[in-house]
Amino acid sequence: MDRSCFSDQAADALFPEVPFADERNRYLHHCATLGARPEVLRVKRSELLWIARHLGPEAAAGVGMAELLPIAQARQNIHGAATAIRRVIDIGRPWLKFLGWWREPTVILLYQTQLDRYVAWMRDERGLTPSTVEQWGRRAGRFLLWCEQSNHQLKDLKAEDIDNYIATQGAGRWGRVSIAHVASALRGFLRYAAKETWCSARLAASISRPRLYQQESLPYAPDWSDVQKMLADVDTDRPRDIRDRAILLLLAVYGMRRGEVAALRLDQIDWAGRTLRLFRLKRREAQIYPLVPSVAEALARYVDTVRPPSSCREVFLRMQAPRRPLNVTSIYSIANRRFVALGIRAAHRGAHALRHACAVRLLAQGDRRPSWTPQHRGNKCLRQGEHGSSS
Incomplete structure (x- = not known):
């Protein structure tokens, strides 16, 4: 990569009085190694130059929003763009956190x-x-x-x-x-x-809590026909849709929690043995499930064609730099975005709603036993997903 994309050497020559050149260059190089595009690095370089010119020599002792916001407002007054404040904050705060200089507001409770x-x-x-x-x-x-x-x-x-x-x-x-x-x-x-x-x-x-009745919240789940619409909506060649389809299938077919999807690692997928090893959060132990062909195809397509090279072992990564693993909030947003885009009406419109849809479908097809062995439950749910998730 052209080092001019993230080096401040030219800027330092023009503005020799601007401090923190080494700190800026280290951060921009860090962003480049995480996959930031050259045009993104140029924007970061420009904003960091502005921020560095307005930071005091005591910045290493800690910078908070009280110091960063006036710098951002001054940038907007000169730049004129309505997004200038947001851009300075969005670029400056990660830089300061990278350096260990960011001072989070602290709220100390009496207790x-x-x-x-x-x-x-x-x-x-x-x-x-x-x-x-x-x-x-x-x-x-x-x-x-x-x-x-x-x-x-x-x-x-x-x-x-x-x-x-x-x-x-x-x-x-x-x-x-x-x-x-x-x-x-x-x-x-x-x-x-x-x-x-x-x-x-x-x-x-x-303390007495309200009594909750078994299955009282099942109507909160979307119909399986709505789940199929969501899966069909992401059955495209767009990279983001390829990733999202694999995520939605895991939620709807296996009934995985969003935390389990976010934590899924590459070594949990046994391609040769056609199995998926899940660490269920409540059971605190690994369970082996058959790898449904439709899910295997979606995962393989994402890993082979979309997932960027990374040292991270988690399966699902951000589409843009920094290429970090997705968190539980991102998994929720992926599902919620599809609910909203398709106008699907449901009391809950997130990742857990798809888990409910899997459970409702099991009950609708007659499996009402109070408990299942892990292997039986996995096989039955996956057989249903095999027929219901094709789109």
Whole structure:
């Protein structure tokens, strides 16, 4: 690659007073190795030159949004483009993070120490999955922030305070399922808090969550005919559609969670043995499933023709630089984008809705047993996907 795409040597010759030349060049070279196109690198080089001219010599001590935003606003005043502020921030913040100079805004809770200990206990002693630790920690953090803002002390909390929290925070926002999840998270935290003598031992027992009935949320799933429309919509030669089709098939045919799709690695696909080895988040163990021909074809097409060369072992990568693995939010967005584009009406329009569609289809075809062995469940679901996913 032409080093002029990411080198600031010419700019340094014209503007010798501009600092941080080495820091800019290192970052641009890093972007180039991640697959950034030459035209993108030129834009980054221009914006970094502007940012560097306005950073003070103490930038290495930390730069936050309070310092970066005025630099971006000054750029817009001169440049005149409405997108100038956003461009400076979008380019400047990753550069500063790369250097370790970015200073994130910190919100320290009054009960931050207690929250940190609770998160560590869930992770290290209970061995909960990272997703569960993050969700329960986030819900406990919101509750502790409410306690702080409403002047409630943990040691003085009463049952009516919990009711008040759910009533005021959930009004117009939380449905029965959400309230049930919040209640479970609060009960778990308050049990731990009681064990640590931070609050009354009777507080957790006073929390009653709404009763959720088995299969009550099944209508939230889209019809299988809508799933087929989504699969047909991505059956094109466009690189992004080739990738998205493989992702949607994994969600709809195997009933995978979005975190399982994002974490799927190349070595989990046994092409010769025609099997797929999945690490199910809830079971915390590997399960072997037959590799459905339609899914195998979609995966092979993506890996062979679209997936960029990368040292990452995850199957699904970003289409643009930096070529990082997709995260769970990206998997949700891929599914949601298809729901919206096709106008499919469903209560939930994301990756988990396709998992529900797989479950609904199993039930509709008569498999109502309360439990399945992993291999039987995989074979049956995949047989159905083999006939239903062709488009």
